[in-house]
Amino acid sequence: MLKLQNGEFIGGINSPLIFNKNLELVSNKTSKNIITQIFCLSQDNFETIWIGTLTGLYKIKDYNYEDVSKITDRGLLLNTRINHIVIFDDQGAFLATHGNGLLFNSIDQNHTHNLTTQDGLSSDLINRIYLENDSTLWLATNNGLDKLTFEITDSEIKAKEIQSITTADGLHSNYIYDVIKWRDEIWVATQSGVNYFKPEDVTVPDYTPPIYFDSIRASGKNILSESMINLDHDENDLNFHYTGVSYRKPTNKEFYKYALIKDKQDTSWVYTNDRSIQFTNLERGNYHFIVMARNKYNKWSEKPAEFGFTVLPSFFQTLWFKLIVGFSLLLTFLTVYRSRIKRLERKEEFRREIDEAEFRVKKAELNALRNQMNPHFIYNSLNSIQNFIFHNRPERANFFLSKFSRLMRTSLDMSKLNLVEIGEEIRFLEDYLALEELRFENKFESTISVSEDIDQEMQIPPLMIQPLLENAIKHGFKNLKKGGLLDLNISIKDNTLSIIIQDNGSGIPATAEGNDRIENRKSFSTNIIKDRLKVINSTLKFPVADLKINHKKTKFNKGTYVELVLPLNK
Template sequence: MKFLKIHITLVFILIWSFSYSQQYTKITVKEGLPSNHVYKIIQDTNGFIWFATDKGLVKYNGNSMKTFTTRNGLSSNDVWGLHATTDGKVWYLSKTSKLGYIKNDSVYAFESEIKDEIFAPNYTSQIGNKIILTSNSRSHHLINGKWKLLLSNNLLKNKPKIYIKHPNIAFLDSSTNLDTVKIIYQNGKTKVLTGLGNIKNPINRGQITDSIFYWVGEKKYTILNLNTSKIYSRNYKDEIGLEKSKYTRINLINNQIQITGKGFVGILDANFHITKSVLIPSKLDAHFAMIDKNETLWIATFLNGAYQLSKTKTNIKYSFEHENVSKTNAIKGEIIANIYNHGFFKYNADQKKFSPYIKENEYLFSATYIDSLETEFYISKNKIKVKKSSTKTKVFDFTKFPFYTNETARKLVYYNNYLYGDFTGGINKIDSKNLEIIKYYNQRGINNLITFNNQFLIATTNGLKQFKNQEIKEVTFKGIRFTKSILSINKISETHLLLNTDGFGSFVTDLNDIYQLPNSDYLIVNNAFIENKNIWLATNSGVYKYFLHKNHYRLEKKLLLANGLPSLQVNDVFVLKDDVIVSTNNGIAILPKNQKKSNDLLDIYIDKLSYNNHLIKPNNSTFKYIANNNINISVSSIDFSEGNQNLSYQYKLEPLQTNWKTTETTNINFNDLQANKYIFNIKTHNFQKKIEFTILPLWYQTLWFKATVLLILISLFFRTVWYLSKRKQVQKSKKILQEKQLSEIQLKALRSQMNPHFVFNSLAAIQYFINENNFEDSEKYLVKFSKLIRRFFELSKETTITLKEEIELLTNYLEIEKLRFKEKLEFKINIEDKVGFEKTKIPTMLLQPIVENAVNHGIFNKFDTGKVTINFIKIDDKTYQVLIIDDGVGFVNTQSKNKKIKSSRVLQQRLSYLNTSKEWEIEYFTEELYPEKDERGNKSTFIIKNK
């Protein structure tokens, strides 16, 4: 047993030393607390963290704080107790006349049924969602908005009763020293229990569930199972190694029974042993701690606010807090750390702890092991300590020199049987036995030395140099100079090196080609560690890890403050098995190599809804429509991740939007929404929330108004339909009239075409052929004449005719006229493009009257032979141009100055009706063929377009 206690104590000391340097996130008034005096911290069912302070109550979501004070309804700002119940309430305790809870950010405060009673609920119990206010003498519970008295004790009695909320037990009656306790049942029976562990002057007590009652003291705690009457007594020394602890309390947090006191916190298991215990550094002076849902540790202090320690950081060990650690070196398989003004420390991998190795109270340069010499060299500002396994450590002290500084070497390499070391002005060639300088070579700005494949390479502020044939020469890459400042060089493989620069990143080279590591631009790379095919960079922006993929390196991850680094200014990095040892200006951090950053995002919620800059409560999200309105929805998250980045959200407003939209802003606006019911949905990761709101319509947007307007519109519609129908009937009648007039015009045209002159002349010609006994010609003429007359009458019934039919009709007519004129008449019909002329239509009997005019008024009055030419020219698929040309005596000689040819007047009237019908667009004009010459002739032009 004694050995066990010693073992526990040692473990405790180790844990204590590790915990002492853990990187806690400090939360004080600078971060938003109203006071650095924090009594208690809890987490509610939604995941919010609550701080009870002497200046108010604080609700924290990981990003912002909301403080509740007397301004919000608290009776006192000095809140020292908190309880969270599963119904979403956070109960607050203080010494005041009104106590209650906060729910949905509203404060509810209730008085006692006893007038002017001041509560002092230092022993308050939590049973499910019920809170029993208990002091030394009284117990109350909340019924119908009043705190009702359950039990009242006389403080002068030695054995005050304790109220119990249980189906079988009514009260507990304990002794002063708590060596016995009497159970008083509901039926009046009693039972005395012993073995409580003799807790003298218990610090706290109370019922924590429907079946558990507890007492805590400075050295032990006792649990009573109310259902079984079994007692469990535990002391802190056996449980966690502490002899005693002040301010010890037991709380129900996130359905876990947690115990905490000065310097520790833990969770009670089924047998009420302390598990998952965390010992808190004494320097934090913590009196209370709590473990949240993500196993993040929250610590309360009376003077320094609160502290947060994430689960990720509990697995990280820290050493040399606030110390500048410049480098870690590998010496014969051991890791040696350079601690400024303290010396060289050796790393114990099992304990993850550094121990003093070689003490030096001055600036340290390097620790180097030369395999060929089997010698360790520890180099500082004034000394070089040489250590061999077979001999004592030899010290070369340079304080006797005029400048009292080491100008022999800052780092050593072994090359061609000599040691070489850099100093302020260049490189010294050094005897390996007595460290005497044999020769020096001038070279300013040296940062690092390395031997690689029998080559001696030098990293300088002006690029890479090579020591060869007792000279220092510049190294070029395919003839190109590399003048960037190189801070260190690492060997990647037998063929490649890594050059780490001051502000330009890292470069991989085989001393022929050179290329930069991706994403390392402008980084100050102090050093690197090569782990198999992985590269770890120690930079001014944390640690960068690269992996080899298809002969090229890719950035895999970064280690930053959120990962547990004590500083982003990383001086060196070393990988040992499953740990990454990071040296910084603020100490050393030992991180798990495969560290997974904990995601402490607990939930998202809609924080605010405002309509035209007026805040709307979630349970009253109904408002009147306003033109050009604005809806602003503020979204927040419960996220305690360290270094958490802005979340990316997806949202949609139904029914306005059907597809999700993505945003990184937490304020989402909608403008000019119409009266309707809306559902706003938002989600991120595995969390989704929604809020419903209604914009009520104005009087002219209401259903009855719209119904009235609809009836009016329907009436107007039928009125319009009646009007249009009547108008259509009028237009129909008008059209019938037009068609009648058109028929009359066509008949007039027919009559004009079949003018008496043509008929009489044709009959005279037939008679002439008969008198001349020319029966053959008379019969031929008569047949053609009868066919033409019959065709004219047939076409008089049609409104349109194809071009082919029109040409055939004109051809028959001109052939008859040619017989009548006894070869004095010639004619020719030209068709420019015959494509489609069999289907293309024109108005019936449109061209024949003009052709007849050309024959009877142009050619007839001519003494010599006349000619009529008809040209059909296609303009487009719907438009044709028709030219009717004769070389007769001309219009001037064939028309009276006061009276035009009758057929021409009929034609103009007919064209007017055709164009009015909107089916045709016909232009017609005439002109003399040779207006400026003595020669005569007429030209009539039709442009016919079928719409």
């Protein structure tokens, strides 16, 4: 039963019962949240009532006995039997648990931390707690009495020193029911009687257990005599056998702890009672093995047993091997790369030879086609001269012949070239049209217009426009006595050179519409132009050269519309 700060008393077995100052039952109407056995009660300075039960920790605030709530934590440390509660100032409460060691729960119940046998306690089953001062606790366990020197930091309990007292020190039994301090002496209720002693009589000896290696074997070979040794890659199975000497060994904690540190990396301690440890298939690297022993007072060996060794890499793991492999791979890559480059170069050279051969063939074809233009032009011109002679007009024939000879020389010069300047081609066409107007005695008139954005030095294939003009004169004006009109327009359209020839002649017969007039009349010159355009297109990435001859509405509302499209050559 616990006397509360308001003068009332609280007690009970399965649920809290409230009594007045005269110990008369006041109320048993508490919450039904507690349906298990109650082991301990306590109240802090904030008048919160702490209740330790078989299944955990509960609380009552502001004397609201009907509102009993369970305290929980993330680690489920509180989900165990609470044997005893000791309030620690205004910071929290120490809890003696049945399996989770010593717990500290903050006053706001938001933080829970514990100490166990891993931290040096004699047991995780604690029956009672006695708080001697703000840094010392006595813990009654089922495996002896512990004196704990502690500190609280950030709601966590930290053990500074733990002293264990057992039957080896004179206790009647290691099972301790309770512990208190009375008349400056510690009184201990054990399973076999009561012991008492002065706290200052409990001292921890400076003695720590010595430890040494009995043997160290690498793949069956004893290497203990060496303090630092290099092992081959196939000697990577090691066995350490060691002995620690202590006349007061811990009864409920591991006697040894060891660590194998590789390449100075951080590692954790491993606790054991075994006197030997085996490591197999260790990877290459530098290792340091450390082992220590402790006494019952949790004092570890002042000088641990240590052994350093190195597992050497295999030849395939050495830097030299990696460099050789890397160099070999690089050399292979360079050889393959150079071989591929040479193969591509030979392929490119072969392709270039083919292109050059094709170019020479196409050039020869163009020369042949241009050479076919010359006799055709000569044939038509000689017919005109012959016509003057037959009509007994020698003056006209002589004048025409002199003009023709100059035109012929120009034509011969052009036939030797792949390209000529457009200005030179236009002057040639002007001379030709002047002769034709003279030959046909003003039967027609001609005009030539050139767009201002055309550079006079722009180059075009020679002798391709004249045959088209000749066809318009010969066939378009065949049935005209006079009044014929012939228009030549040169401009840039859609990044190509557009040459348009229009006349007001008879046009294409209706039965041949859609086909060019010259094909119907089996014009030799037009076929040559088309062949030349095919050769020109074969040299272009995007063929644009074309010849369009059709019957459509011209600027004269009748006649024939012809368009020659050539690539731009600046």
